[in-house]
Amino acid sequence: MKAHQADRFATIMLWIGSLAIVAILIAFLTLILGRGLPHLTSEFFNGPDGVRGQLFNSFYILFLSLVLSLPVGLGAGIYMAEYAPKNKFTDLIRLSTESLASVPSIVFGLFGMIVFVNMFGLGFTILGGSATLALLNLPILVRVTEESLRAVPRSYREASLALGATMWQTLRKVILPTALPGLITGITLVAGRALGETAILIFTAGMNVSRIPFDVNPLAAGETLAVHLFAVKSNPLPGTNADQIADGTAALLIIMVIVFNICLTLPSRWLQRRQLGRNKV
Amino acid sequence: MDKIVVNKLDLFYGDQQALNNIGIAMKERSVTALIGPSGCGKSTFLRTLNRMQDLIPSVKIMGQVKIDGQDIYAAGTDVVLLRKKVGMVFQNPNPFPKSVFENVAYGPRIHGETDKKKLSEIVETSLKDAALWNEVKDRLHESALGLSGGQQQRLCIARLLAVGPEILLMDEPTSALDPISTMKIEELISELKDKYTIIIVTHNMHQASRVSDRTAFFLSGDLIEEDVTSVLFTRPAKKKTEDYISGRFG
Structure with missing residues (x-):
């Protein structure tokens, strides 16, 4: 009877x-969206204090940082999972990535400032910000990739190799498609961090927005939405309705992250279904 | 004609010797059963025949394995071509998480077949040869993971036949299956014998006597005895073989 009660x-x-998790999420969304949504007018984007530039910069920096970090991160993760022999050197690599993954982001920001802003003499640039963000995300990408690939059963590899497939064919046609949901989770994770990151970008991409709309010059300074939120809240310019801008920005950030996640998840579900055949198990 | 000739084959895992001076010949279009207690080296030996054992780090192999007169451990051997010719069925059915069709089409695709019509033909004949066609012809595009264990194992055999092998290595192919599925696989083996050279590792001595022409008995990395199956099971030449088949150990 006791076991039953326990x-x-x-x-x-x-x-x-x-239930608590769901309740917290609902409370959070209603508060932030409830306060912010009414401010999301055309004026909010295109007006004199509009955030059109910041919104564009957020995605531009996200895009550039993924371009810089995905090939290296996925490549290193795949190497660690599939090709690397088990020895002291690969243990050292694994230890290094784990240590790097736990470095506070503001320290990465300082590093980026020393290297890109000062040593390379770039000043505050979108490129410097993206590169530093890429550095922040690399260790996480490597780990997530390695773990997703390791979760693919060994028997799939054996089956493919025994049919005369090369390692590369096995990787492309069996292992990566099977590991795809894990990889997508990893990319969503780092993308979410990139969209929300402030500490790094204040030090490297600066707090200014180009006057040219949709300026793709990577050497321009580029304030993102999250940095903008920090800026208007911590240092409100007199004569502006800083609180309203902040509320609107917060709501917009949330919507961006949700939309971005959906944009990644739905195609990956579709791909998986195509891989698996009609009736999923 | 001898399809496979093995000569003075030694295999080490690090310092530990797992196969000891193995010598055996296998005829074309025959079934050879490898029997012996767990850890005797029969699976290890099987996996040297398509060089799957190479994948394990720290394995050292010496001696000669000739298939159609070619030493497969000679420098310059194309492992991809070898594994195309020498296919393998594993202990646990291991279909890919893809549709039935894509599982069977996988091999031909990686070996360069792109023509849709030809692929469909290969898939159909392979599934028919593996005695699975009637059960799956209406669900070719559903996930292979939805099939029963026995169906999955026959799917793996179909996937293998689609590559066009000459030799089939089977590593305890029925040990994870129920009796009826086992029976179907055994029937399949006796049909496949007309076209392929088959080597089957089995724990089940009844299975060995049912499906094989010749049987080889392994013990602690040694090949103790190899003979016509009926002879080995009724009049073994060696005392150790007799002890094993009469159930005194193993």
């Missing part, structure tokens, strides 16, 4: 825990 108690506790 079981019920545990079930209820776990249920409450899960």
